[in-house]
Amino acid sequence: MMEDDFFVCGVPRKEKTKYFKGPDEKEYKIRYETEENGNKAIRIESEDGTKTAFVINGKMEDFFDDADHIKFLGKSKYAYRIKSDGKVAYKVNKKIFGWFEYIENFHFLKNSHLFFVSENEQLACVINGTEYGPYEYVESIVFGQKGNWAFAALKECIPDYGQRGKWAIIKNSEEIFEINDAYISNLSFINSDGPARVNCRLDFNI
Structure with a gap:
């Protein structure tokens, strides 16, 4: 783990940076982790910090310009929003529905x-x-x-x-x-x- 600087009330502090080791043996910085309905999702960023992806129940998904707003339905279904080249879509399990100017x-x-x-x-x-x-x-x-x-x-x-x-x-x-x-x-x-x-x-x- 590495340490990142951040500030609390103007005072610098140190926070441990967590990493996820992918199937390619590379380590990817973790943005955040969340759990829902017995599922665990980890949002990671690419090596150059320009793209994000989810690791869902231990399995690493593809990188996109952005990946966020993940939802789970039981143990077998999940969905999250993805962005690429200025367009947005939703990925439901392995299928992508898009691409559009805006989704709400x-x-x-x-x-x-x-x-x-x-x-x-x-x-x-x-x-x-x-x-x-x-x-x-x-x-x-x-x-x-x-x-x-x-x-x-x-x-x-x-x-x-x-x-x-x-x-x-x-x-x-x-x-x-x-x-x-x-x-x-x-x-x-x-x-x-x-x-x-x-x-x-x-x-x-x-």
Whole structure:
């Protein structure tokens, strides 16, 4: 271990620098370590300090311009955000979903994962690797039983009226409802023994 200088209340201190020895026998500086649901992740940096990677349960992943925001689901599934050449993506286990200008609101559920992406000032929703959109705006993503999902999307915006315009509800890859000159929010699934039904709120004066 080496020592790095850092300051506490203006007074220099010494802190031990930890390293991870990779399968190539090289030692990589550890940025931080975290544990979740019985899993351990170590974030390391490349030899020149320009890239980062994760070591997940002892196995070293590939380096990217940046790797962060790791999430675990049980012992077999994990996901984290990666950056390369100014674009971002999510790596879910060994598969990469991307690349996009911007990613936000990543959700990791038992049978599904989703996130919103920004491209050319519009939003799209990526669910289990399939991209829906782009739209002017995306609202109220919900998940029901048996893998059902739905969200509301603003397809066309009325100029000078904010988020009012042509809205639609997309459920399980299909557009099931469309309305003009309104705003859709507060989606939820109605519990029933039959086909999954979606409830929503409609506003006409916003």
